[in-house]
Amino acid sequence: MKIFNFLLLVLVLAALSFPAQAQAAGELEAIRAKGKIRVAVFSDKPPFGYVDENGLNQGYDIYLAKKLAQDLFGAPDKVEFVLVEAASRIEVLEANKADVVLANFTVTPERARQVDFAKPYMKVALGVTSPKSAPITDVAQLRGQTLIVNKGTTADFYFSQNHPEIKLLKFDQNTEAFNALRDGRAAALAHDNTLLFAWVVENSSFVTGIEFLGSEDTIAPAVKKGRAELLTWLNEEIARLTEAKFFQEAYQATLGPAFGGTVDPKSVLIDELK
Amino acid sequence: MLDSALSIFRTGRNLARLMEGLGITLQISAAAVGLSLLLGIPAGLLMAGRRPLIPKLLRLYLEIIRVMPILVLLFLFYYSLSRFLNINLSAMTVSVLVFTLWGTAEMSDLVRGAVSSLPRHQWESGRALGLNEMQVSLYVVFPQIVRRLLPGIINLTTRMIKTTPFVFFINLPDLLKVGQQIVEVSGIRNPLSSVWVYGFIFAVYFAICYPISLLSRYLELRWQS
Numbered sequence: 001m002k003i004f005n006f007l008l009l010v011l012v013l014a015a016l017s018f019p020a021q022a023q024a025a026g027e028l029e030a031i032r033a034k035g036k037i038r039v040a041v042f043s044d045k046p047p048f049g050y051v052d053e054n055g056l057n058q059g060y061d062i063y064l065a066k067k068l069a070q071d072l073f074g075a076p077d078k079v080e081f082v083l084v085e086a087a088s089r090i091e092v093l094e095a096n097k098a099d100v101v102l103a104n105f106t107v108t109p110e111r112a113r114q115v116d117f118a119k120p121y122m123k124v125a126l127g128v129t130s131p132k133s134a135p136i137t138d139v140a141q142l143r144g145q146t147l148i149v150n151k152g153t154t155a156d157f158y159f160s161q162n163h164p165e166i167k168l169l170k171f172d173q174n175t176e177a178f179n180a181l182r183d184g185r186a187a188a189l190a191h192d193n194t195l196l197f198a199w200v201v202e203n204s205s206f207v208t209g210i211e212f213l214g215s216e217d218t219i220a221p222a223v224k225k226g227r228a229e230l231l232t233w234l235n236e237e238i239a240r241l242t243e244a245k246f247f248q249e250a251y252q253a254t255l256g257p258a259f260g261g262t263v264d265p266k267s268v269l270i271d272e273l274k
Numbered sequence: 275m276l277d278s279a280l281s282i283f284r285t286g287r288n289l290a291r292l293m294e295g296l297g298i299t300l301q302i303s304a305a306a307v308g309l310s311l312l313l314g315i316p317a318g319l320l321m322a323g324r325r326p327l328i329p330k331l332l333r334l335y336l337e338i339i340r341v342m343p344i345l346v347l348l349f350l351f352y353y354s355l356s357r358f359l360n361i362n363l364s365a366m367t368v369s370v371l372v373f374t375l376w377g378t379a380e381m382s383d384l385v386r387g388a389v390s391s392l393p394r395h396q397w398e399s400g401r402a403l404g405l406n407e408m409q410v411s412l413y414v415v416f417p418q419i420v421r422r423l424l425p426g427i428i429n430l431t432t433r434m435i436k437t438t439p440f441v442f443f444i445n446l447p448d449l450l451k452v453g454q455q456i457v458e459v460s461g462i463r464n465p466l467s468s469v470w471v472y473g474f475i476f477a478v479y480f481a482i483c484y485p486i487s488l489l490s491r492y493l494e495l496r497w498q499s
Contacts, residue, residue, distance in 0.1 A: 043447065044458040051455045053286025055294075083445050088353075095353040096362065097445070175454045175461075179468055202463060 027229045028072075031099060036080045037072055039065040040098035043083040045174055047198050047258035048104040057081045060254040061102040064121060064221075067246065068100070071237060085172065087152040090114050093224040100234070101222040104192065106154045108217070116225050118234035120218030120270055121247060126155055127193030128210035129181070129200060136188045137209040142166045146186035148177050155190040158214045181206070194255070194268055201260040218270070242270065279470040282460050295452035296478060298366075299438045302448075305370045307431050310377025317378060318385020319411050332382060339379035344440050347372045352444040365446040373434055384426040388419035421497045428490035432483045449475060 031037050041061050042049030049061040057065075066076035082098040089105055092098045093115050106124060107117045128147075130136040143165050149155040151170045159166055169186050171177040178199065181189040188209075189196075196208045221238070223230050241247060251265050283289045321332045339347075351368045355361040363371070392415060400410035439450040447455070453471045460467040 043451070044455045046459055050459055051291075051452075052459060053288050053456070055287050055291045083442075083447060085443065088443065088445075091349075091353050092445070095356040097353070097356065173454065175457050175468070178461075182465070203465070 027227055028233055031230070032072065035073070036078050037065075037069055037100065038080045038082055038098045039068070040082045040084045040089060040092045040101040040103055041065060042086075042103045045104060045195065047254050048195070049102070051083075058254070060122070060250055061104060063250040063254055064241075065100075065102050067241065067250075068234075068237065086150055087172065089222070093222060096224065099223065099227075099230065104195075104219055105222050106192070106217045107220050108154065108157070110157075111222070114225070115222040116227065116231050117220040117222050118231055119238040119242075120220040121238055121241075122194070122219040122268055123216055123270055124154075124192045124194050124219055124268070125211075125216045126158055126190055126213040127196040127208045128188050128190045128213065129196045129206050129208045130188035131184075132205055132207045134187065135207050135209040139163065139166075139210065139213065142187060145188070148180050148186045148189040150174060150177050150191065154192065154214070154217065159190060162214075194263075197263045198255070198258040201258065201262065278464055278466065282456065282464065282467050282470055283474070285460065288456055288460075291452050291456070292449060292474070292478075295447055295449035298441070298446060298448045299435065300482075302366070302369045302373055302438050302441065303431070303435045306373030306377050306434055309370070309374040310381045310430070311427070313374070313378040314381025315385050315416075317382035319389065319415070321382055321386040322389035323407075336379045336383055339376055344372065344376060344437055345443060347375065348440060348444050365441065365444045368444055369438075369441045369446060373437075377430060377434060380430050381427070384423055384430070385419065388422040388426075389415060391422065392418055421494075424490055424493060428486055432486055435483060436479065449478065 041057060041059075043051045043057070045059070047059050049057065049059040052058045062081070065079050065081070069079040070076045072078070082092060084092055084098075084101070084103055086103075089101050089103050090111065093101060101115070104124075105111075105117075107120065111117075128136055128139070128142075136142060142163070144167070146167045146169050147159060148169045148171065149159060151172050156168070156170065159168055169180065171180065174191075174195075177189060177191075180186060182203075190213075193208065193211055193213075200206050200208050221234050223234065247269050248265065251269055255263075255268065256265070283292075317332055321329045321336075323329060348368060351363060351372055352365060355363060396414055396418070397410055400414040401407075405413065438448050441448050442451040453475045457468045457471050460471075
């Protein structure tokens with residue numbers, strides 16, 4: 001859907017012509033007064049953000065969202081989940097449809113110009129998954145081949161910029177992207193390695209032949225630009241939670257079982273905030 | 275194999291969730307089709323009229339809506355209104371609004387086409403009998419165009435139903451999105467789940483749209499004889 005890109009461009013241009021207005025102080029108070037924090041999460045990306053068979057939001061991001069609600073309101077259920085697609089994560093903040101994005105949001109300089117990232121709560125690199133029968137273990141093997149990526153993700157940017165010789169097959173949604181790989185419509189699929197680790201556990205005919213690619217990035221909560229008070233609170237909160245080993249607990253509850261013990265938690269978690 | 279298929283729908287609230295998604299799809303379609311009929315028919319009659327300015331303005335509106343993809347309209351009303359004018363509409367309101375804007379435009383053109391296909395003397399005879407313009411529209415023109423309109427209205431209705439999955443881009447989980455969520459979760463253990471879930475969704479869409487076209491064929495045949 002080209003129109004999607006076009007639209008984003010229009011919106012970005014519009015954003016540039018309208019300087020961001022500083023929010024009134026006391027945002028944290030405003031959220032408290034509303035009685036709920038609105039958190040944008042994924043609905044179809046296990047084990048980070050998904051909806052389980054009972055219709056409840058689950059996953060690593062959701063685990064953190066509930067903790068934020070717990071610390072803000074004293075109750076983990078004081079959170080309103082806004083279900084987003086990868087490409088609308090910035091827009092929900094700018095249009096003020098959510099207070100915080102916790103949707104496996106990788107920090108990049110381009111994105112940091114549009115939203116404010118708090119301190120990271122996870123790290124990630126790119127990985128490439130391919131069928132075990134024709135494994136891709138080096139990017140050079142992909143020359144002239146087709147590679148599946150999700151539109152607007154880090155994988156999309158990385159391969160578009162660094163490897164124009166690889167044909168990209170782009171999808172808006174994970175479901176479609178992984179189904180296309182299963183159907184053999186491309187040689188491999190590139191995505192965040194954390195997601196691939198989980199996926200190959202349950203799809204044993206595929207292998208993540210390239211586990212670390214590109215620079216190691218971090219994943220952090222994002223807020224609308226100018227929401228300084230909320231950002232400060234999030235930074236302090238993440239520092240506290242890292243100190244208290246909360247993310248180990250979150251890993252054990254959500255990511256650990258999904259990765260099936262094949263992944264060292266250290267390759268995903270952040271030990272110490274810089 | 276059938277067991278594995280059925281287990282997807284039996285697990286937890288999966289079936290109920292799909293039905294809730296369907297509810298969203300149907301609510302939007304029904305509200306939008308109803309409002310489009312209500313607004314589109316008078317607009318079409320005005321468009322076919324001979325006033326100097328109004329038909330041109332309606333034509334402009336129709337062309338603008340026609341060239342705008344539904345997704346752009348949804349984004350405009352959901353995100354941009356909130357961002358630049360601080361008008362924060364709910365996703366449901368935006369969906370009904372956008373589908374009504376689209377439906378009204380299409381409906382008015384259908385009505386205009388049907389009216390234009392009526393011989394001119396139908397109007398003139400009506401006026402000669404002393405009816406005013408409103409009465410001619412209501413008692414002479416309208417009954418004659420209903421039959422010609424029907425296929426177009428049915429077509430528009432089914433197109434609307436099939437276009438509703440776009441609403442997920444403004445964070446509203448319709449039938450298709452709920453299906454995707456289920457595929458993502460159960461697909462890990464059950465690789466065939468996408469076949470079953472999408473197959474089910476196909477059947478549901480068919481079960482809704484097919485009777486609608488059957489009804490239109492029945493009415494067309496009946497009115498012909």
